[in-house]
Amino acid sequence: MVGYGARLHAIQIKTEAVAMLAAEAGYEKAIFWMGQQEDMLSTLQQSIEGTSGTIDFESGSCDYQMEFYTFIGSRPVYRITSNGHSGKFNRTVEVLVVQAVSGWDMGMCRVATGPTSTSPVYFADGETIDMPLHINNLKDNPDERDININGSPQFLQPVGMGESRHTTGDVDKYASVMSLFEEGIHFDQPDSRVTDQASIQTKVDRFQQSTKPEFQFTPAGGASVSSPQPAVQLEFFVEGEVGKVRVTNNCAVRGFKQSKDGRTYDFRIKSGSAPTEYERYDIYAYHVMPEDAQRSIYPVQQTYVTQSIGGAESEPGGQIFVNGNVVVGGDRSLDNGDQRVKGKITVVATGNIWVADSIVLDGSHDADGMPSADNPNVLGLIAQGLIKVVDPGMSDYTYVDDTPVQASGFKYVPIARPDNPSSVPGDADYHKRYLPDPMVVEAAMTVGGGGWGAENVSRGSYGGRKEASGPQDDLVIRGSLTEVVRGVVGLIGSDGFLKHYYMDSRLLEGVLPGDVWLRGKYIPAPAGWHDYRATN
Numbered sequence: 001m002v003g004y005g006a007r008l009h010a011i012q013i014k015t016e017a018v019a020m021l022a023a024e025a026g027y028e029k030a031i032f033w034m035g036q037q038e039d040m041l042s043t044l045q046q047s048i049e050g051t052s053g054t055i056d057f058e059s060g061s062c063d064y065q066m067e068f069y070t071f072i073g074s075r076p077v078y079r080i081t082s083n084g085h086s087g088k089f090n091r092t093v094e095v096l097v098v099q100a101v102s103g104w105d106m107g108m109c110r111v112a113t114g115p116t117s118t119s120p121v122y123f124a125d126g127e128t129i130d131m132p133l134h135i136n137n138l139k140d141n142p143d144e145r146d147i148n149i150n151g152s153p154q155f156l157q158p159v160g161m162g163e164s165r166h167t168t169g170d171v172d173k174y175a176s177v178m179s180l181f182e183e184g185i186h187f188d189q190p191d192s193r194v195t196d197q198a199s200i201q202t203k204v205d206r207f208q209q210s211t212k213p214e215f216q217f218t219p220a221g222g223a224s225v226s227s228p229q230p231a232v233q234l235e236f237f238v239e240g241e242v243g244k245v246r247v248t249n250n251c252a253v254r255g256f257k258q259s260k261d262g263r264t265y266d267f268r269i270k271s272g273s274a275p276t277e278y279e280r281y282d283i284y285a286y287h288v289m290p291e292d293a294q295r296s297i298y299p300v301q302q303t304y305v306t307q308s309i310g311g312a313e314s315e316p317g318g319q320i321f322v323n324g325n326v327v328v329g330g331d332r333s334l335d336n337g338d339q340r341v342k343g344k345i346t347v348v349a350t351g352n353i354w355v356a357d358s359i360v361l362d363g364s365h366d367a368d369g370m371p372s373a374d375n376p377n378v379l380g381l382i383a384q385g386l387i388k389v390v391d392p393g394m395s396d397y398t399y400v401d402d403t404p405v406q407a408s409g410f411k412y413v414p415i416a417r418p419d420n421p422s423s424v425p426g427d428a429d430y431h432k433r434y435l436p437d438p439m440v441v442e443a444a445m446t447v448g449g450g451g452w453g454a455e456n457v458s459r460g461s462y463g464g465r466k467e468a469s470g471p472q473d474d475l476v477i478r479g480s481l482t483e484v485v486r487g488v489v490g491l492i493g494s495d496g497f498l499k500h501y502y503m504d505s506r507l508l509e510g511v512l513p514g515d516v517w518l519r520g521k522y523i524p525a526p527a528g529w530h531d532y533r534a535t536n
Helices: 002-035 040-045 197-210 505-509
Strands: 052-056 061-072 075-086 089-099 104-108 110-112 118-120 128-130 133-135 159-161 228-239 242-256 267-269 278-280 283-290 295-299 317-322 325-328 344-349 353-355 378-383 387-389 410-413 439-441 444-447 473-485 495-503 522-533
Touching (some): 002 089, 002 522, 040 197, 197 378, 228 283, 228 317, 353 378
Parallel strands (some): 104 133, 104 473, 228 325, 325 353, 378 444, 473 495
Antiparallel strands (some): 089 522, 228 242, 267 278
């Protein structure tokens, strides 16, 4: 009887363990499936097959299902319920999961250098990367390290790599650089879906559908300047403790393209292609607006909407949708409250977003410059084209073959800082402009058409960008960044910017409106894991 009892007890323990493992297998299958979807909310709303399923094992089985649960701020929370069965035992795993949010996600750590060519782009001495970093698996042959290092940059937060640490021949690709990563590296991570244009389009479509009609713009911008690109100019400012945005529709950006491939790194993904073909694009030279333009001013809160799904509502947040290009910034400095965002707002553009000055969040900041944990303000910038820091020096007559005042029916719109602060319209140097040093951008940015970076960074002896001081200025991001390929920010020691990127940890709390995250990884929400013995 003692032996029988011991065997019976062992069988019961084993059977219940099998039921638990079966339940966990269902959870893993569900998590993997979610990571393959273009957009999980759209998948659930369309009731696409696969949101539930079963798995049979030799000694057990499981059934599982996924469903929308609620919002954390503006961040969707999903529930996975998986029931494992073995003999008379049933175990249930119930997990609340959210889409992972990283600090800096990239499709590849390479920069476009030609129609079908890319080159390594390096993290360098003097650079500080204080945000979680993720790089998709390049799947190169021969298999080399997918992150490129020059010197000893500082990586202060965890790094995720889509590739394995070792080659198929068991060579450790990372042995010589592991000491640079203070919080370590996680290998074999799911890829970001920023390289999936269909996934981005799904996100953009849903964003447009949920944006108020009065804040959806399709600029005309038919000015008689070279290579005109229709755009909306947005200038954020604070007035009387109220966050506002000045909207100028139907602007036209005067585009400029370097004539030879060897001059600059101004590439984007070729429209309609996979992210393996690239083309030069017309960078920002200056922009004009109609002489009779109405520069409308709105309180940011007037753009607020609330997502509602299955009876659950997100926190309200602002949304602006532009079917075209966007210029963010103007010629009024931070000193008088301009280029300052008060409120929660996301801007989506089907074209490019050009950043024309420092733009920061209103409200409290910590001693290190980061927005404080209790700061309620946030800015999101999402472009299906590029997000780029302009080179205001392009409007110096040396580089542009037509003057701004020649656009009939339109007038020149100054941005950034004047070389000569006392200049007025009509002066010969009124169009000569520069960006501040440091250049600060406090935003969560997603780039669908290539890489974030600075325009007109020179590849040879062709002059390059205009800096505020010395050969290189500092570019500070406090927020997050998702890009298909790396965009050039500066050439080491010679042109452009040095990077100083810091993660705004508030983004993990769902403060950004619009649900525009693209990670292919889902993780349990805090206190979101529950497993228990189910009753028969």
